[in-house]
Amino acid sequence: MATETLTLGKALNTGLRKALENDPKVVIMGEDVGKLGGVFRITDGLQKDFGDQRVIDTPLAESGIIGTAVGLAIRGFRPVCEIQFDGFVYPAYDQIVSQVAKMHYRSQGKVRIPMVIRIPFGGGIGAVEHHSESPEAYFAHTAGLKVVSCANPQDAYTMIQQAIASDDPIVFLEPKRRYWEKGPVELDAPLSGAYPLHSSRVVRTGADATVLAYGPMVRTCLDAATAAAEDGRELEVIDLRSLSPLDLTAAYESVRRTGRCVVVHEAPGNLGLGSEIAARITEECFYSLESPVLRVTGFDTPYPASRVEEEYLPDLDRVLDAVDRTFGW
Amino acid sequence: MAKGDPGVSGRGRRAAPRSRKGTTGDPQLVQLLTPEGERIESATGPDGTEYRVDFTDEEYRGLYRDLVLVRKLDAEATALQRQGELGLWASLLGQEAAQVGSGRALRTQDMAFPTYREHGVLYCRGIDPIMPLGLFRGVDQGGWDPNEFKFNMYTIVIGAQTLHATGYAMGVHMDGKTGTEDGEAVIAYFGDGATSQGDVNEAFVWASVFNAPLVFFCQNNQYAISEPLERQTRVPLYQRAGGFGFPGVRVDGNDVLASYAVTRHALDNARLGQGPSLIEAYTYRMGAHTTSDDPTRYRIASEVEAWQAKDPIARMKAFLTNQQIADADFFAAVDEQARTESVHLRERVLAMPNPEPVTMFDHVYPNGSPELDEQRARFTNYMESFEGSAH
Numbered sequence: 001m002a003t004e005t006l007t008l009g010k011a012l013n014t015g016l017r018k019a020l021e022n023d024p025k026v027v028i029m030g031e032d033v034g035k036l037g038g039v040f041r042i043t044d045g046l047q048k049d050f051g052d053q054r055v056i057d058t059p060l061a062e063s064g065i066i067g068t069a070v071g072l073a074i075r076g077f078r079p080v081c082e083i084q085f086d087g088f089v090y091p092a093y094d095q096i097v098s099q100v101a102k103m104h105y106r107s108q109g110k111v112r113i114p115m116v117i118r119i120p121f122g123g124g125i126g127a128v129e130h131h132s133e134s135p136e137a138y139f140a141h142t143a144g145l146k147v148v149s150c151a152n153p154q155d156a157y158t159m160i161q162q163a164i165a166s167d168d169p170i171v172f173l174e175p176k177r178r179y180w181e182k183g184p185v186e187l188d189a190p191l192s193g194a195y196p197l198h199s200s201r202v203v204r205t206g207a208d209a210t211v212l213a214y215g216p217m218v219r220t221c222l223d224a225a226t227a228a229a230e231d232g233r234e235l236e237v238i239d240l241r242s243l244s245p246l247d248l249t250a251a252y253e254s255v256r257r258t259g260r261c262v263v264v265h266e267a268p269g270n271l272g273l274g275s276e277i278a279a280r281i282t283e284e285c286f287y288s289l290e291s292p293v294l295r296v297t298g299f300d301t302p303y304p305a306s307r308v309e310e311e312y313l314p315d316l317d318r319v320l321d322a323v324d325r326t327f328g329w
Numbered sequence: 330m331a332k333g334d335p336g337v338s339g340r341g342r343r344a345a346p347r348s349r350k351g352t353t354g355d356p357q358l359v360q361l362l363t364p365e366g367e368r369i370e371s372a373t374g375p376d377g378t379e380y381r382v383d384f385t386d387e388e389y390r391g392l393y394r395d396l397v398l399v400r401k402l403d404a405e406a407t408a409l410q411r412q413g414e415l416g417l418w419a420s421l422l423g424q425e426a427a428q429v430g431s432g433r434a435l436r437t438q439d440m441a442f443p444t445y446r447e448h449g450v451l452y453c454r455g456i457d458p459i460m461p462l463g464l465f466r467g468v469d470q471g472g473w474d475p476n477e478f479k480f481n482m483y484t485i486v487i488g489a490q491t492l493h494a495t496g497y498a499m500g501v502h503m504d505g506k507t508g509t510e511d512g513e514a515v516i517a518y519f520g521d522g523a524t525s526q527g528d529v530n531e532a533f534v535w536a537s538v539f540n541a542p543l544v545f546f547c548q549n550n551q552y553a554i555s556e557p558l559e560r561q562t563r564v565p566l567y568q569r570a571g572g573f574g575f576p577g578v579r580v581d582g583n584d585v586l587a588s589y590a591v592t593r594h595a596l597d598n599a600r601l602g603q604g605p606s607l608i609e610a611y612t613y614r615m616g617a618h619t620t621s622d623d624p625t626r627y628r629i630a631s632e633v634e635a636w637q638a639k640d641p642i643a644r645m646k647a648f649l650t651n652q653q654i655a656d657a658d659f660f661a662a663v664d665e666q667a668r669t670e671s672v673h674l675r676e677r678v679l680a681m682p683n684p685e686p687v688t689m690f691d692h693v694y695p696n697g698s699p700e701l702d703e704q705r706a707r708f709t710n711y712m713e714s715f716e717g718s719a720h
Contacts, residue, residue: 063531245700
């Protein structure tokens with residue numbers, strides 16, 4: 001079995017290539033996805049190999065990208081749309097929320113929109129405004145959409161193919177600050193036997209506290225766990241992977257053992273994923289909890305100027321601080 | 330059903346003695362049948378295209394029957410709303426010719442993307458007229474299969490469907506289904522208000538640069554709820570097409586023959602691979618925006634009366650009568666058929682069952698969701714807890 005070391009970005013590129021190879025109905029569309037290969041080069045070389053009818057450079061109109069993809073999906077295609085940056089998805093919001101998400105429901109199952117909407121999300125790259133946002137709660141709050149995020153190259157490679165193969169409309173959030181991180185990727189493993197797309201996964205075991213994260217914060221939490229171990233405290237880290245539907249089975253099991261839980265995300269705390277997760281864990285694990293579920297999140301400000309984003313973004317120290325607080329209750 | 334092709338002559342058509350080459354008083358307007366029922370042999374569009382139709386008598390009568398049936402069923406739906414049987418109804422009154430003309434111009438393989446008022450086009454596509462009443466009664470959200478009937482679900486968000494139509498048309502092109510006479514074409518319906526939407530303008534851009542086989546069919550009924558056309562545009566709407574790089578034409582939307590001719594021409598151009606075009610069907614919404622609206626607050630009676638004189642059915646009836654294509658027996662039979670069908674429609678609406686509450690959980694996702702399964706189970710248990718109770 002071929003295992004290669006790839007960056008997360010290259011793993012996505014390889015996964016997209018495989019999807020284009022496996023199904024002639026898969027089309028990639030977005031701004032600069034063709035000759036340029038996308039501003040992050042995630043579609044690098046794909047137009048050259050599959051042609052401009054499979055990898056389509058679109059006009060600069062996000063509602064147009066999603067709206068025309070709806071029509072292509074009705075026609076029987078499987079569009080994979082790239083939104084160039086998180087902060088540019090909002091012009092497409094109506095098409096995503098009112099059209100993509102509802103088509104199957106309204107038609108009583110007669111119309112499927114097997115669409116993937118790829119969005120590089122999150123901060124930490126020193127970008128100007130509108131390039132570092134975490135819009136996941138808007139989409140996770142919308143019935144009819146599924147929302148996933150990958151955190152490592154292997155998942156990037158597998159999950160993008162699973163998302164494309166799924167008939168559900170899926171918002172696929174890519175942790176842009178992790179595009180350049182490397183890891184081993186099994187390239188030949190069959191999709192049918194892969195770990196389920198909408199399942200969370202324990203990525204580090206530990207008995208003292210449970211830490212839940214997704215996307216770019218998984219690496220941060222793993223680093224925090226390493227640091228905590230040096231102080232003699234074992235953190236269990238769970239990569240949620242699927243934000244809608246949420247799979248908290250492993251989290252419940254873990255919290256019942258540890259009695260402590262910290263949820264970490266970059267998005268603002270108010271009504272973020274962490275709030276929902278805290279509510280559910282409280283309902284399910286009430287008698288096991290030694291302290292309230294704590295959240296480590298971005299602040300309820302607009303995403304700040306990049307010179308202060310390190311203070312805005314949850315980091316190793318803020319995660320450990322929250323873990324400490326669960327022990328101080 | 331009318332199947333007459335523009336430019337095909339003969340087939341028993343009676344020569345119309347007063348036919349003439351068209352001048353309607355409005356050089357912008359393509360018209361083949363005047364409000365008085367006078368037949369115009371051909372009319373010239375802004376790009377020099379000659380429009381004409383050549384129907385058999387049976388086809389002319391078929392178009393008239395369509396117009397009358399569509400109006401009667403629409404009136405029945407309005408009445409059902411007034412009696413509390415529908416939550417809302419968006420009447421097409423006054424726009425029958427634009428819808429029947431364009432709807433009958435579609436070939437079997439063509440795909441239509443409607444707004445929420447295209448009951449006439451829906452009828453032409455062979456969909457049971459009960460279907461949209463389920464939506465407006467509130468028992469479902471539109472029940473027909475868009476791919477079976479080549480008629481997409483109604484779209485209530487203004488202009489959103491024009492992008493869907495554009496994408497679908499791009500797909501037709503990618504499937505290699507253009508460039509021949511039996512190719513496929515797509516039609517996108519929208520109104521004058523929608524022309525201000527970003528989605529419609531984006532659709533114009535996309536259709537243009539991808540040369541999509543698409544007809545943008547704008548029914549300019551002069552009002553977007555209360556706002557008159559002047560609030561949406563300073564130029565005639567059909568002229569917008571020029572800036573996007575494709576042809577535009579204004580047709581008398583109360584003239585079923587001209588609506589048919591321009592739509593058939595535009596669809597055939599599209600299927601042959603000549604790209605998109607815009608049709609502005611110039612018409613008037615004789616009724617309210619919906620049954621929740623009160624048009625007396627924003628428009629004057631004399632304006633409505635002036636448009637009443639341009640009624641699409643009256644002019645067709647005058648033409649059929651004058652040319653002896655139909656007689657009193659025929660008109661009586663059509664009226665009787667319309668009455669029978671509307672009574673039948675009413676009976677079926679009243680018999681529509683409310684959906685089981687638990688069905689609200691159905692079809693949210695093709696692959697389902699464990700979260701929703703859990704909510705459904707909890708809801709079911711909750712509902713069952715009332716069984717046998719007085720409440």
